[in-house]
Amino acid sequence: MAPSLSGHRISRRALLRGTAAGAGAVTLPTLLTACGGPGNEVKIGSNASDAVPRKAFAEVFNAYEKKSDKKVKVNTVNHEAFQEGINRYLKGTPDDVFMWFAGYRMQFFAEQGQLAEISDLWKGFDGFSDALKAQSTGKDGKQYLVPYYYYPWAVFYRKSVFAQRGYEIPKTFDEFRALAKRMDKDGLDAIAFGDKDGWPAMGTFDYLNMRANGYDFHVSLMGGKESWTDPRVKHVFDLWRGLMPYHQKGANGRTWQEAAQSLAQKKSGMAVFGLPHPGQQFPDADRDDLDFFAFPEIDSAYGQDAVEAPIDGFLLAKKSKRQKEGKELLKYLATPAAEEIYLKRDPNNIAVNDGASTSSYNALQKKAVDLISNAKQISQFMDRDTRPDFASQVMIRAIQQFINKPDDIDSLTKDIESQKKTIFAGN
Amino acid sequence: MPLINARRAKRRGPRRFTSRDLAVIGVLLGIPILLDLALVWGPTLASIGLSFTNWDGIGDIQWVGIDNYKTLFTDYPPFWPAVRNNLLWVAFLGCVATPFGLLLAILLDKGVRFSRFYQSTIYMPVVLSLAIVGFIAQLIFSRDQGALNAILANKDNPVDWLGDPELNIWMVLLAAAWRHTGYVMILYLAGLKSVDPSLKEAAAIDGASETQTFFRVVLPTLRPVNVIVGVITVIEALRAFDIVYAINHGRNGLELLSVLVTDNIIGEASRIGFGSAIAVVLLAVSMGFIVTYLVQELRGGKKG
Numbered sequence: 001m002a003p004s005l006s007g008h009r010i011s012r013r014a015l016l017r018g019t020a021a022g023a024g025a026v027t028l029p030t031l032l033t034a035c036g037g038p039g040n041e042v043k044i045g046s047n048a049s050d051a052v053p054r055k056a057f058a059e060v061f062n063a064y065e066k067k068s069d070k071k072v073k074v075n076t077v078n079h080e081a082f083q084e085g086i087n088r089y090l091k092g093t094p095d096d097v098f099m100w101f102a103g104y105r106m107q108f109f110a111e112q113g114q115l116a117e118i119s120d121l122w123k124g125f126d127g128f129s130d131a132l133k134a135q136s137t138g139k140d141g142k143q144y145l146v147p148y149y150y151y152p153w154a155v156f157y158r159k160s161v162f163a164q165r166g167y168e169i170p171k172t173f174d175e176f177r178a179l180a181k182r183m184d185k186d187g188l189d190a191i192a193f194g195d196k197d198g199w200p201a202m203g204t205f206d207y208l209n210m211r212a213n214g215y216d217f218h219v220s221l222m223g224g225k226e227s228w229t230d231p232r233v234k235h236v237f238d239l240w241r242g243l244m245p246y247h248q249k250g251a252n253g254r255t256w257q258e259a260a261q262s263l264a265q266k267k268s269g270m271a272v273f274g275l276p277h278p279g280q281q282f283p284d285a286d287r288d289d290l291d292f293f294a295f296p297e298i299d300s301a302y303g304q305d306a307v308e309a310p311i312d313g314f315l316l317a318k319k320s321k322r323q324k325e326g327k328e329l330l331k332y333l334a335t336p337a338a339e340e341i342y343l344k345r346d347p348n349n350i351a352v353n354d355g356a357s358t359s360s361y362n363a364l365q366k367k368a369v370d371l372i373s374n375a376k377q378i379s380q381f382m383d384r385d386t387r388p389d390f391a392s393q394v395m396i397r398a399i400q401q402f403i404n405k406p407d408d409i410d411s412l413t414k415d416i417e418s419q420k421k422t423i424f425a426g427n
Numbered sequence: 428m429p430l431i432n433a434r435r436a437k438r439r440g441p442r443r444f445t446s447r448d449l450a451v452i453g454v455l456l457g458i459p460i461l462l463d464l465a466l467v468w469g470p471t472l473a474s475i476g477l478s479f480t481n482w483d484g485i486g487d488i489q490w491v492g493i494d495n496y497k498t499l500f501t502d503y504p505p506f507w508p509a510v511r512n513n514l515l516w517v518a519f520l521g522c523v524a525t526p527f528g529l530l531l532a533i534l535l536d537k538g539v540r541f542s543r544f545y546q547s548t549i550y551m552p553v554v555l556s557l558a559i560v561g562f563i564a565q566l567i568f569s570r571d572q573g574a575l576n577a578i579l580a581n582k583d584n585p586v587d588w589l590g591d592p593e594l595n596i597w598m599v600l601l602a603a604a605w606r607h608t609g610y611v612m613i614l615y616l617a618g619l620k621s622v623d624p625s626l627k628e629a630a631a632i633d634g635a636s637e638t639q640t641f642f643r644v645v646l647p648t649l650r651p652v653n654v655i656v657g658v659i660t661v662i663e664a665l666r667a668f669d670i671v672y673a674i675n676h677g678r679n680g681l682e683l684l685s686v687l688v689t690d691n692i693i694g695e696a697s698r699i700g701f702g703s704a705i706a707v708v709l710l711a712v713s714m715g716f717i718v719t720y721l722v723q724e725l726r727g728g729k730k731g
Contacts, residue, residue, distance in 0.1 A: 084694055085693075087483075087484045196675050250570045252590035254569075254590065258569070258572065389694065397678060397679075422502060
């Protein structure tokens with residue numbers, strides 16, 4: 001009995017020792033690299049998990065490695081997972097530099113003290129417009145973001161359809177409505193529409209709001225400073241309700257990809273999208289037929305001044321131990337050259353830096369540059385301009401409910417307002 | 428008798444566990460208990476505790492009393508639909524899918540022709556994850572490109588199977604039942620095979636009809652299987668998540684408590700306190716079923 005027992009004990013001890021050693025072998029290197037590590041390395045947290053952007057970014061970082069004596073190590077995480085885990089990521093051991101979005105969504109984390117200030121870098125930056133600077137600035141007036149590329153939202157259509165039926169580009173909302181009515185009569189779904197994922201319809205709301213009430217109202221509404229029961233908000237929903245008969249029916253059961261396909265198949269006439277969205281769903285041969293126009297004017301006081309153009313960029317984590325190396329990398333990423341390398345590989349976005357060459361741009365990209373450079377204000381998109389929990393928990397549901405029952409605006413806005421109060425009071 | 432017992436106990440005396448044995452037992456029992464406390468009870472109690480705070484996962488933890496619950500019950504529109512859908516899920520699987528699985532099992536047990544073929548076909552969906560069932564459901568029920576609408580060929584006004592909040596929950600339940608039926612069928616088949624045929628013969632000799640034989644003789648002998656199936660049905664219903672998440676992230680008519688918990692806790696600006704409150708409600712609902720089940724089990728056990 002005794003020998004076998006002791007034999008067991010030994011094996012158990014050995015097992016424990018082995019486990020401890022094993023765990024150490026696994027965690028030790030990560031610990032080492034996490035705190036300190038070789039000084040000539042800089043780590044990047046990337047959410048560019050799709051094949052095209054991933055490759056494009058790899059080339060940019062390779063170029064930086066060649067240019068400097070630094071080594072760049074990229075941690076790519078699935079796009080959605082990166083967003084969902086951003087809290088834990090920043091609280092844990094974030095990479096030195098990481099990809100993120102401009103506007104409120106960046107300010108939110110700057111306010112919590114998770115981001116390193118880079119105002120000193122901004123003093124040396126060239127080629128960024130004031131609108132870009134505003135979107136890279138925290139609520140404390142300091143800069144935190146290096147913008148990298150962006151993509152405008154607009155109304156997309158097929159040139160051949162417009163030419164064949166003699167449609168004209170609408171400038172004002174009345175013309176837009178009249179055109180939609182005509183398309184309806186011609187047997188088209190005037191506006192392709194899919195909101196199964198919950199976010200695509202937000203673009204339409206943002207544009208209606210900015211055209212009817214102006215950019216400043218958009219910002220303060222999204223910042224939780226306005227009441228959703230305000231007549232101005234109800235007016236936005238009311239305008240939208242008037243357009244609903246011309247929207248594709250059953251939007252809550254349709255993905256944006258399917259909506260884009262109906263545009264490609266000439267079953268619908270127009271669609272409110274971001275630059276990277278419709279092209280992907282068009283067969284190669286039809287890409288040149290794709291075109292867009294700015295969302296029409298509603299109130300002449302605001303005209304078509306504001307453009308919705310989400311900006312992606314890079315941030316430096318406050319927790320990073322390589323602030324100097326991180327800043328050097330950010331400095332490089334702010335140069336036109338760094339953007340050109342990327343956009344050559346991923347032509348679905350446009351560079352933020354005025355100095356970046358546009359010679360490799362396709363017609364749509366060139367038009368997008370015009371649209372943005374003529375914009376007086378740039379908004380980010382509802383889920384980037386407001387608290388993420390408000391956008392995802394309240395607005396997605398509210399807009400889907402509106403699509404189901406566009407007539408009940410009063411109780412809808414009351415619903416949003418009371419939830420907004422709890423969420424914005426939370427912090 | 429007591430004398431013998433006493434003597435036996437005495438004789439056993441010297442063979443008492445040594446302190447080393449006790450240590451070994453202590454460690455071997457202690458580790459699982461500690462793990463259970465740390466991995467199961469810890470998180471459960473932590474959720475209950477956190478449900479009274481407004482923690483966002485980063486900042487300080489602030490006590491807010493029952494505010495989360497107040498908000499949940501009065502000012503969070505997806506909550507009641509989620510509770511309703513969860514209960515609907517239990518009811519549908521329990522009252523439709525499970526009995527249907529039993530029916531199939533009985534038919535197959537009787538030995539229809541090609542019964543092996545039917546058996547494997549009906550069982551086939553069980554090997555799929557519910558998330559994949561969700562993707563398949565989309566291929567069938569999608570409004571514009573789905574197979575069902577293509578068959579119905581109603582081009583002008585196609586039914587929006589997954590986008591209409593009045594309809595989509597039923598489509599999802601059908602898809603979930605598609606899998607659940609096979610699962611239940613295979614469990615009952617195994618049970619039916621083990622029923623002693625002489626019981627049925629005896630019943631037949633006594634002049635019982637086939638229905639009578641089934642309900643009075645076969646079903647009672649299946650009691651252990653019934654219990655397992657009942658538990659599985661309730662668990663499947665309460666943990667339902669992946670299928671609706673795959674279809675539309677559990678929104679617009681497909682709300683479930685598990686989805687609301689995930690949405691609130693995992694996310695950019697996590698409302699951990701609020702999400703925990705929803706989790707506690709889910710816990711309470713499950714406890715309702717678990718306690719009822721245990722009470723019945725213990726009673727039944729005593730009778731048997």
